[in-house]
Amino acid sequence: MFAMQLSQPHTPLEGVELPDPHPGPGQIRVKVGACGVCRTDLHVVDGDLIHPALPIIPGHEIVGRIDELGDGVTDLAIGQRVGIPWLGHTCGHCLYCDEGKENLCDHPLFTGYTRNGGYATMTVADARYAFPLGEEGDDVSLAPLLCAGLIGWRSLSHAGNGRKIGLYGFGAAAHIIAQVLRWQGRDVYAFTTPGDTEKQAFARSLGAVWAGGSDEMPPELLDGAIIFASVGALVPAALKAIRKGCRVVCAGIHMSEIPAFSYDILWEEREIVSIANLTRQDGLDFLSLAPKIGIKTKTTSYPLRKANEALDDLRHGRFDGAAVLVP
Secondary structure, three states: OEEEEEOOOOOOOEEEEOOOOOOOOOEEEEEEEEEEEOHHHHHHHOOOOOOOOOOEOOOOEEEEEEEEEOOOOOOOOOOOEEEEOOEEEOOOOOHHHHOOOHHHOOOOEEEOOOEOOOOEOEEEEEHHHOEEOOOOOOHHHHHHHHOHHHHHHHHHHHHOOOOEEEEEOOOHHHHHHHHHHHHOOOEEEEEEOOOOHHHHHHHHHOOOOEEEEOOOOOOOOEOEEEEOOOOOOHHHHHHHHEOOOOEEEEOOOOOOOOOOOOHHHOOOOOEEEEOOOOOHHHHHHHHHHHHHHOOOOOEEEEEHHHHHHHHHHHHOOOOOOEEEEEO
């Protein structure tokens, strides 16, 4: 098989020919149809996430078709289209797994970080963490749902049921969750890099009632906020933008240092929470709902061999929505 592989952080991915993998017990092999390019992939490549399993094939927004089943897999079939997300394996017996909090498992494996991912023509996955996708929609448009959509969905579930929700960082996740919010009848307030009028116009095109820079206050206090950008300085900014008794949700796996802030912007029962990974139920709930909502992902496609170009374009915000690699 062909793959784009990371040998060391801070270096470009290398195109390599590798032996075709075969699934072990409880696993499946998938012929990759598309793989989204997530900001978490950048954190792996740029060394922000330490201790990757090197060499590693990145990518955890995988859509493809099963072409080989491992022993014991009975609920999936050859030829079936599935999605493979970031959380790729859990132990099933630690305290968190026993409590139904598998997203916090003490012994997890992460797709494209501690086990090989989807920047390749095929990959092997734990069958328990492969979500059936059906036949509606094409592979490229579905790929961003596997992380941007799923983590956005989990973040939204923790943001509360208020009507006015702020989204800080209007990239792949925000452009999906904005559509969910509008379907729910809620109001979207979009915060972008200061001066990025193109991203603000993109947010308005998806129904945002207000769009401005992250250095601005919204026209009214919000009922909750989700921070998708990996910028710690947005935490106090978002706290100032929400009303008392509401919550700021930090959705990223990595964030720069949060600056000191005065207690008065946290007081009155405002909260800060973080989101870690996902559960299988998150995947089942969101992926079954997405077709009913009619989510339309905005994507920019790249050939698999141009993965480095896609990562650099993501790093510098050169496109709206999500980048997707196509083998």
